[in-house]
Amino acid sequence: MTDATVIIAAWNAADTIGKSVSSALAQQSVSAEIVVVDDASDEDIAARLPDREEITFHRLKENGGPAVARNAALDLAKGDWVCVLDSDDTMLPDRLAGMISMAERFEADVILGNFLRVDGEGQPLDGVPFLPPEGIDPEQPVTLEEYVADNLVSRTSRSAGYLKPLIRRAFLVRTGLRYDPTLRNGEDCHLIFDALAMGAKVHIRSEADYLYTVREGSVSYRINPDHFEALIKADRAFVGRNEGRLGAQAIDLFRRRETGLRNMMDSERVLQALKSKRLPEAIRLAGQHPAALPRVARQIAEGLGKRLRGGK
Structure with missing residues (x-):
């Protein structure tokens, strides 16, 4: 039995995919598989992956964006839980076990994990978790209104939409929940909008055991x-x-x-x-x-x- 599937959408991530996959393989106290979907990269992503039976690799014929790649990964997942990991990010070794334990304790369908912002070398940028742990009540499920309020786009807001989810696969199967393929930005946030509307019980975990890589910080890097x-x-x-x-x-x-x-x-x-x-x-x-x-x-x-x- 597989406890969790870690899904990774990869596009031109040859320099970082190995480290991300290694962090997924290093998860402690859980049996995990890793599904990597190559979103029609110009690079040979498969060549950068370890030769391990826990890894499933699938390449898309056309580039569709992270939502399309993650949907393909969801279709291949076999674990009881599905964890989303970006191809340039990493997880600390106890992250999956802690999230699954919390989900089972509260009978949650989704756990959103806090994170630390790091640079391309993995060094902390802020030194503190993205969301202040003291402001999180892990025992209280998140309402749709609270989640939308946490994703208002303003100068002072810290969007909860950046939090990567752990999702009960039985909920995905029952509801047919999938990423919106029209989105190339904010797709995780919209997935949680839909999950909440479908009745998902969602909790936020305060531990910052996900390392979110920030590579571009200059005015030359812009969002489409x-x-x-x-x-x-x-x-x-x-x-x-x-x-x-x-x-x-x-x-x-x-x-x-x-x-x-x-x-x-x-x-x-x-x-x-x-x-x-x-x-x-x-x-x-x-x-x-x-x-x-x-x-x-x-x-x-x-x-x-x-x-x-x-x-x-």
Whole structure:
């Protein structure tokens, strides 16, 4: 019997996939299999994997994004629990055992795990967990309203959507829960939206035993604005599917979330125009979307500060 399946979506991750898989193989006190789905990489991902019977490798013919790759991995999973791991991240050896123990204790369908932000060498960036442990009550299940509120897009928010889940596979089988294939960003967050709407019992674990790699910190690295547009469409589709079950508070929270997403999208378009030296276009976009200007100014200041300190 396999306790857990660790699913890893990989795209051009030849330099990091070995370390991620090794951390999954090193999990203590659980029997685990690892399913790696190569999202049509330009690199030979399979050559970087250990020759172990616990590893299943599958390559997609066309690049579909992390949601599509993870769905393919979910279809191959055999463990009682499914754990999501990014191809450039790692887990501490006791993570799976601790999450499964917590899930069984509270009869949870989903456990969301806290994490530490690290650089490409695995060194801590903040020295503290992403979510303050003292602010987490592991005994209390998360409501949909609380989870949406924790994923409002603002300067001060720390999105719970970054937390990687452990999911009971029986719940996946019973509900047919899958990732939204239209999303290339925020797909984990939307999976939990759907899980909660389907009645999942979700808890958050305070231990930061997942190491989340942050590789790009400069103004030169930007998020594709189209990804925000896809998130807005997915949010609206979710509200439409569940309108009869959503209360006024949840609907209002989704409206506030859309405002934040639109501000992020507009600011990214301004920043990309500036980066490409299309100054007239940047000025035009800034004039059309003045609410985006504070974030644009912060991003430019942070990028300049990093360069002055000798960074990228």
